[in-house]
Each structure stands twice: as C-alpha cells, then as structure tokens.
Amino acid sequence: MPAETLEELVSLCKRRGFIFSGSDIYGGLQGTYDYGPLGVELKNNLKAAWWKAMVYERDDMEGLDSSILTHRLVLHYSGHEATFSDPLVDNRISKKRYRLDHLLKEQTPGVLEAVAGAMGLSEVSLAALVARMLAEPERAASAMNAAGVVDPADGARGDWTPPRPFNMMFRTQIGPVADEESFGYLRPETAQGIFINFKNILDATSRRLPFGVAQIGKAFRNEITPRNFIFRVREFEQMEIEYFVKPGTDEEWHQRWLEIRLAWWEAQGIPREQIQVLDVPKEDLSHYSKRTFDLMYNFPTLGFEEIEGIANRSDYDLGSHTKGQSGLRIQARVMENRHSTARLAVQDPETKEWFVPFVIEPSAGVDRGVLAILSQAYTKERLPNGEERVVLRLKPHLAPIKVAVIPLAKNKEEITAYARRLKAELQALGLGRVFYEDTGNIGKAYRRHDEVGTPFCVTVDYDTIGKSQSGSPALKDTVTVRDRDTMQQERVAVSELAAYLQERLRF
Numbered sequence: 001m002p003a004e005t006l007e008e009l010v011s012l013c014k015r016r017g018f019i020f021s022g023s024d025i026y027g028g029l030q031g032t033y034d035y036g037p038l039g040v041e042l043k044n045n046l047k048a049a050w051w052k053a054m055v056y057e058r059d060d061m062e063g064l065d066s067s068i069l070t071h072r073l074v075l076h077y078s079g080h081e082a083t084f085s086d087p088l089v090d091n092r093i094s095k096k097r098y099r100l101d102h103l104l105k106e107q108t109p110g111v112l113e114a115v116a117g118a119m120g121l122s123e124v125s126l127a128a129l130v131a132r133m134l135a136e137p138e139r140a141a142s143a144m145n146a147a148g149v150v151d152p153a154d155g156a157r158g159d160w161t162p163p164r165p166f167n168m169m170f171r172t173q174i175g176p177v178a179d180e181e182s183f184g185y186l187r188p189e190t191a192q193g194i195f196i197n198f199k200n201i202l203d204a205t206s207r208r209l210p211f212g213v214a215q216i217g218k219a220f221r222n223e224i225t226p227r228n229f230i231f232r233v234r235e236f237e238q239m240e241i242e243y244f245v246k247p248g249t250d251e252e253w254h255q256r257w258l259e260i261r262l263a264w265w266e267a268q269g270i271p272r273e274q275i276q277v278l279d280v281p282k283e284d285l286s287h288y289s290k291r292t293f294d295l296m297y298n299f300p301t302l303g304f305e306e307i308e309g310i311a312n313r314s315d316y317d318l319g320s321h322t323k324g325q326s327g328l329r330i331q332a333r334v335m336e337n338r339h340s341t342a343r344l345a346v347q348d349p350e351t352k353e354w355f356v357p358f359v360i361e362p363s364a365g366v367d368r369g370v371l372a373i374l375s376q377a378y379t380k381e382r383l384p385n386g387e388e389r390v391v392l393r394l395k396p397h398l399a400p401i402k403v404a405v406i407p408l409a410k411n412k413e414e415i416t417a418y419a420r421r422l423k424a425e426l427q428a429l430g431l432g433r434v435f436y437e438d439t440g441n442i443g444k445a446y447r448r449h450d451e452v453g454t455p456f457c458v459t460v461d462y463d464t465i466g467k468s469q470s471g472s473p474a475l476k477d478t479v480t481v482r483d484r485d486t487m488q489q490e491r492v493a494v495s496e497l498a499a500y501l502q503e504r505l506r507f
C-alpha cells in the first residue's frame with residue numbers, strides 16, 4: 001500500500017538523506033529543495049530510465065541540452081512575456097498572498113457560489129470564474145469581500161485586493177551593465193530551447209518527420225505559493241519531448257504518446273489505476289495548446305494532481321519563432337515575428353511546399369515523478385514477530401543503492417577485507433551504487449536498507465572465509481543474499497554473484 005500522508009514521506013526523505021529544504025541553515029529559501037546522497041541517485045536513475053526509453057530505445061529521437069539563460073525575444077515570441085502568469089490576490093489583513101484559483105478552491109461551496117453569483121456566473125467553473133475576475137478586478141474584490149472569502153492561513157474572513165496577473169518568469173540581468181536592455185530570463189520550460197534549435201538539429205541530422213527531440217533540464221517559475229514539498233517549487237526539472245509531425249497526423253500521434261507515456265510510468269512502478277487522464281477543458285488550456293491530456297497521480301494527502309502534461313501544441317511554437325511567417329500557412333494564431341533569422345519549416349517531399357510541423361509535447365516533471373515514485377513505493381508492513389517494517393518497494397533500476405555489502409563482524413580483519421574486495425568487484429560491474437555497510441548490527445543494517453529501497457544485501461560471514469565452527473567447508477567463498485521484498489536469504493557462490501545480481505538488476 002502506498003504512503004498514506006505526505007508527512008511520512010517528508011520525514012523519511014529528510015531522515016535518510018533523500019531531500020532537504022534549500023538554504024536550510026539560513027532559514028530556508030521557499031520553493032527550493034536540495035537532493036541529498038540518496039535523492040540524487042534516485043533522481044538520476046529516473047532521468048536515465050526516461051532517456052533510455054525515450055531516446056536510446058527509439059529510432060525517431062535526438063537529444064539536446066540547451067541553455068537555461070534565455071534571450072528575451074525567445075520568451076517574447078513564445079508568448080510567455082504576455083501570458084505566462086498566474087492570478088494573484090492579497091489579503092490586506094494578514095498580508096498573505098495567494099494564487100486566486102488555489103484560494104477559491106479552499107472555500108466552501110456556498111462561498112464559491114456567492115462569488116460566482118456576484119460575478120454574474122451561474123455555474124462555478126473555476127477557470128471561467130478566474131478569467132471573469134481578472135477581467136473585472138474591482139468587481140472581483142467586492143465579490144470576494146461580500147461573500148466572505150476566508151484566508152486559509154487563519155480561517156478568518158479576508159480583506160481582498162483586486163486580483164491581478166503575476167508573471168512567473170525569473171528575469172535576470174545578463175552581463176556587467178545593468179541597463180533596461182541587458183536582461184534575459186531563466187527558462188520557465190525546457191521546450192523553447194528545442195524549438196529555437198529546430199533548424200540546427202534538422203541540418204545536423206537530416207531527420208524527416210515524424211521525429212522528436214528530448215531534453216532533461218532545469219526550469220524556473222516564480223510560483224506565488226510554492227507548497228506541498230517538492231510538488232510545487234520554484235526551481236525544478238523537466239523531462240520534455242517535442243515530437244514533430246505532419247499537420248493532420250497530430251491527433252493520432254497525441255493518442256499514441258498518451259499510451260507510450262502511461263506505459264513508461266507503469267514501468268517505473270506507477271500502476272495505471274493510480275493515474276487519471278484528464279482531458280483538459282478548453283477554457284483551462286495553455287495559450288499554445290490545441291488539446292492537452294494531464295496525467296494525474298493519486299498523491300497521498302493531495303489527491304489526484306498532475307505529474308505530466310501531454311499537449312498538442314499545433315504549429316504554434318515553430319510558427320511563432322520562424323522567419324517568413326506569411327508564406328507558411330501557419331494555422332495557430334501567432335504574433336508577427338520581426339527578429340528571427342531561421343526558417344523553422346520543412347518541405348513536403350511530394351508537393352515541394354514548405355510547411356510548419358505540428359508538435360506533440362509529453363512534458364513530465366522530474367521532481368513530481370520522484371514524489372510519485374516514493375509515494376507509491378513506500379510500504380509499512382507488520383512482520384510475523386509483531387514488529388513493523390518500512391520498506392521502499394522501488395523498482396530495482398530506480399533504487400539509490402543497488403547492493404549493500406555487509407561484513408558480519410566489523411572487527412574481524414579477514415571478513416572486512418573480503419567484504420571490501422567484494423564491494424569493489426561488484427562496483428566495477430556498472431550496476432549503480434554498491435554500498436559498503438558496516439555501521440551497525442546486521443538486523444539494523446537490513447532495516448536501514450529496506451527503508452531506502454536497496455534491493456539486495458550481501459553478507460560476508462565466517463562461512464565465507466572458511467572459518468565457521470559449525471558450518472561446512474563447502475560454504476567457503478559463498479555469501480548470503482537477502483531480498484528486500486521477500487526478506488528471503490539465499491546462499492550464493494561468490495563466483496556466481498555477479499551474474500546473479502546482473503540478472504536481477506537488469507532493466
């Protein structure tokens with residue numbers, strides 16, 4: 001059974017070194033987290049699993065690592081300067097600041113209906129209500145104050161300001177001269193780096209449609225209220241694919257990518273039934289989207305929330321960034337581009353006509369993925385002896401530590417030397433992290449490794465070195481291998497150990 005509350009995960013993550021609050025020793029920096037010794041392994045393994053399945057195992061993909069610092073014009077023509085904003089509202093009494101849709105979601109149905117009624121809406125669709133409130137901010141403030149919208153921080157009625165859009169991009173000075181012209185942005189999504197490199201990639205690889213470009217990297221959003229641990233943060237990582245297709249084939253590819261991505265999450269240990277596919281209502285779609293499926297994972301405490309969006313971005317992005325827009329019959333509504341130096345289009349091999357490809361974009365959050373995988377793997381079990389054990393049932397390829405090598409006696413030189421040698425040999429196999437564990441008694445070591453998801457513990461004992469009083473000489477050069485999930489122990493010859501582990505850890 002997955003974790004029941006977010007709190008138990010937060011506690012495990014801190015205690016065992018998966019995730020720490022950012023800038024913690026100076027009081028913390030809201031919306032930032034640091035991945036600790038085990039967290040960095042889990043996160044790297046998740047990214048490697050994505051890259052392997054989405055790039056190496058397909059024949060229609062290329063990779064990219066574009067820069068985080070982004071030219072202002074990229075985010076101007078992408079539409080982010082004008083529209084990448086969330087609705088912000090302040091409570092004059094508590095001085096707290098909220099994202100309007102989040103604030104409204106926390107109100108009782110009665111209060112919500114009263115706000116909607118005062119805004120002249122009969123039905124309460126949150127997206128429509130927020131849009132109306134931003135269009136008429138003064139009326140919205142009166143509506144909220146009259147309806148008694150409460151501040152979730154203290155449960156008291158607030159005195160609300162008119163809502164206003166708040167752009168979520170981090171603007172930063174670039175270069176030594178601090179004038180109005182010398183600024184750029186930290187990218188709010190990795191996607192734009194792919195679009196602006198479309199021609200470079202095409203020229204370098206001679207790809208033909210359909211093909212995709214994959215990228216993993218940091219993205220930054222100045223979220224109004226970062227919250228829920230690593231679920232909503234200001235600095236996070238995305239794993240994004242921009243898959244370029246011929247217009248007219250986009251809807252079919254959109255469906256195909258939905259299936260591919262659900263199967264991938266399943267292979268990472270997230271069963272299909274724990275994910276709801278939300279066909280995002282028209283009024284909630286981003287400015288570039290023709291249609292979007294959100295994959296919503298059933299998080300403890302939070303309920304169903306997005307881990308990945310799969311959008312049909314039409315020809316909006318390449319159409320926005322291309323030069324010579326007028327000759328390309330672009331279908332999306334795009335801003336006139338007066339600056340681009342590249343034609344981001346392809347030629348139809350038969351008609352010889354130039355056109356702008358459509359884009360299907362599966363965009364997954366690494367951090368939300370890590371949280372979902374931890375939630376799903378977290379299990380509390382009652383053992384036959386009445387004790388409780390916490391075990392992270394991670395898929396072995398995601399486990400931060402693949403194998404722990406444990407000397408039974410930490411003061412017996414022959415045993416520790418043997419264990420160290422074995423650790424080095426196993427490490428050389430390239431399985432991932434192999435850990436030399438001599439920090440406690442064997443029972444404690446097993447429990448520690450259960451809790452962090454280590455699939456195998458290998459114990460070197462007196463039998464291994466041929467010095468057991470009761471054991472048989474045949475046990476020399478054998479070790480016990482304990483399985484995390486079944487807790488069964490097997491005696492395995494050291495000469496066969498590499499093959500034994502390789503078979504079970506292959507993915």
Ligand SMILES: Nc1ncnc2c1ncn2[C@@H]1O[C@H](COP(=O)(O)OP(=O)(O)OP(=O)(O)O)[C@@H](O)[C@H]1O
Pocket residue numbers: 189221223230231232233234236238306307308309363364365366367368369
């Ligand atoms: N603030 C954030 N913190 C962590 N991950 C994020 C954040 N914003 C987006 N992501 C991740 O990036 C993915 C793609 O970004 P997208 O723009 O579709 O998110 P979004 O729809 O804005 O998310 P939300 O509606 O939850 O703010 C999301 O599915 C999510 O996994």
